[in-house]
Amino acid sequence: MVTDRMPQIDSPEDPYNMDGTAVTFRWTRISEDKDPDISDLPSFDYSLYLFNAVKFYLGQLFNIIDEESFMQSLNEFYEDAATKSRLSRTWYCQYLLVLAFGKAFVVTPETPSSPAGSKYAARAMGMLPDLTDIRDEPLLAIEVLCLAALYFESIDMRVAAYQHIGQALRICFIEGIHREVSEGAVGSKVSQRCSTVWWTVYILDREFSALLGAPSSVREEDITTALPSERDNSLRAAATTLQIQLARLTSRILTSVYQATCFLEIIS
Template sequence: MAHVRLTGQPAPPLSTLFDGTMYNLGWDGQRDASVADNILLPSIDYAIYLINAVKFHCGQMFHLFDDVSFMRQFHNFYAATDDDSARGLWYVHFLILLAFGKVFVARKNEGRRPLGADFFVQAMKLMPDITFLHTQPVHAIEVLCCKALYLHCLDFRTSAYTVIGEALRLALGEGMHTNMQVEGLDEQHVQRCRNVWWTVYILDRQMSSLMGVPLAVKDDDITASLPTFHGSLQKTLALELNVKLSGIISRILNMDQLQAYLGWQRIYIFYTISLLKKRLDHLEEEQAIPTTTGSAKALLQMCIESSQHILAVLERLKEQNLLESFLPFDLEGAFVAGMVLLIAPLVDSELLTTQFPWLDMAYATLDELGAQGLLNARARKGELQQLQKVFEQMPQPSQNDFVDEEQAVFMQQQAMHLNMDSENPNFGYEFIEDAIWRTTFTADQLINVANTLDLDGIDWMTTGSNSGIQEDEV
């Protein structure tokens, strides 16, 4: 929108990403069961190493396989002398996990074809049709979760969303969303079903949010208990936090006002768009950047603080070489945070007096991910830089419209202080610690602010006109 308004031309094609075009699997999607399985499998020790890598990178967030039953079949497979075991659902599951493991272990990928893609493609060729997956529902759902997550990592978002939808419906059909009782069922089976259900739930919420589509099942219809991890408090807390975060996403996407006015799109995106459009409408006028008030200002302030918090956490992960170079969540966090901090000063000059050092931190995170071969990171950084270049071409209001003299001196001192400390190995620790632990708004406050937003001020997005917008409405 900003590029078109300033230049009169659409954005360059290279800065526009389309679903499923980033990576090349080297496969046309055709499945031929008669094709011989000529893929070279790793040795048993290396295969165990790859599977353990998957557990390390994904085990705290998702349940992708049942360790006991999977490893039992794993050892049977390597001990077998025939090929019958290489045609079942377990073998498909095994190949997808190897595909994950290869890219996790390498931590660097060259070219558009990800490491381990051969394993994934072979798994897809042997994958049974959804019609026949009901015979092994729990195992089938685990395989579908693996498939959906892998596709999501490669930016095949529509395909990933479709696959996790299949997993969700299988889980619903098996009653996994209910409070399964141990009576009459094996305790281990119940715990496995709970693990499977909450993994499906988390993935479905995340993918639905990114796609901007309605949720398939309401939280009110879910009565399943969380699984228990004996002797692993960290894993229990990690799952609980992920479920709570997904629940917040559900509450936001299910708000009545959001459904009525925005068609299930994210509310803060539309508010930002409306305010940015108003800023662009006054490009030729010599006036201050319009400021926001009330609930809209509170929501935008939350976006900024959340973005700073995200970048501070990612900076710490980068320092410890713990950024995820394949899973997309660190990438999305850096990109969204950078986008918010780019747009914020143009929406309201009082929201963010300086973008330093936050944008540098976002770019540094994307550079690190790009150096590890994450093509999405390079593309996302290009998008941010393109947007920054466009914004730099916008006419700036007078100096008095930004900050007073005292604020300007303070900003300059802060910048000099941070530059002087850049040679210190502990550079920025106190600054980052403050950003990580500073929390002004709770999740409930976020929901309350969203519920009280005046949505009448964005009717122009559905009517095609903004002539009736008043500043106090936005």
């Protein structure tokens, strides 16, 4: 519409579609029968440093990583990296994405078009789980897809971010964690993790949908999982609940004020 009203000389056909052009980021898909690349990885102590940097900078969104299980796997990895990376490819993806985020937070990149730690992210993207690889560790797969989506968003690849958070959302539906998971059925620890994972996916899905102008993928009436503030009285739970409410409000605005019918009426 702007181009029609204000024509530009030698302007590209779609001058406003800048998705994926901010940085250079490519990866190669690694087949299941090929061992993951474990070369050029940091020491255990430096990995811990990067992990804590991610924990600090991501703030509330760090909830997407289950710290206890991650640390247990990290210790196992540094005892036998080849075996752990081969048997736990999904966790290895998570570990590589933590390294990528950590490097981006604490290291100055050599070139603006190549973020620090991007080589680890590229390695992780090549091994991301698809819908056939989630049967054994669905919660971990959701966490990894959330981290991948967040990384794509951070390097201005909005379409890829939206697609990956959509895949995470579908796995949530398959596993039923958008519904309240009873502590009596799975225990308090798993129930809490399911709640944390679900609300993180919910927040990211709403935010990424808003950034693309796409409709939300889940109806509010289908969600029965309790809000974090309904589970405990901590400041972190209250902050997460506020994030959820803000994401919900954003979605409501997009689906009511800026509907396609309204837009068509304006331009007609």
